[in-house]
Amino acid sequence: MNIELKKKKERRNCIIRQTLLCLLMAFCYVFISSVNTVGTLPVLLIPCAVCYAVRESPFDSVLYGCMCGLLLDSASGTLTGFNALILMWSCLMISLLFHYVLRRHILNFLWLDFSVILIQSVLHYLFFYRLWEFDHSGMVFRHIFIPEFIWTNIWGVVLYWLTGLITRGFGTVTEHYIEEKSDDIVRE
Secondary structure (H helix, E strand, O other): OOHHHHHHHHHHHHHHHHHHHHHHHHHHHHHHHHOOOOOOOOOOHHHHHHHHHHHOOHHHHHHHHHHHHHHHHHHHOOOOOHHHHHHHHHHHHHHHHHHHOOOOOHHHHHHHHHHHHHHHHHHHHHHHHHOOOOOOHHHHHHHHHHHHHHHHHHHHHHHHHHHHHHHHHOOOOOOOOOOOOOOOOOOO
16 A cells, blocks of 8 residues: 555544544533433433543543533533543543553453542542532432442443544554465475
């Protein structure tokens, strides 16, 4: 394959992949901010950021995690930058872990997604309910945060699968060579 053609295809695939992942982030934001139900909703921006951190470079995952955190702050009405800092540092650590230590596997994703959701939920509970001695704060934790925590982790599997499809479909261009058998090769 021509090197220039390969670079053009990789650039095109990168633009399409980033656009689709940003559209997925926008869909998660719209889902969080506009769906009204009686029960709790999953916070889809957290697994969306973790999925991105699993599959992309550390710098890109930090930017994406910060953007997901700012959108989560906007959707949940919390202090601007609260979730952005949590997701930014979490995405950096997850991206470095998958870049140097871990393999891309669903179980590795699940326990890291579980830990990020746990950190975000506990910090949100401590700073917004427990610190201000909110009445029935334990009931809020049991009836709001724990079901939200479980639903978010379950929906994380769907987002992991979806981002895997996007990454495989628009990843790097691989070259395939067919070698011919040659009798001129001397093997000893």
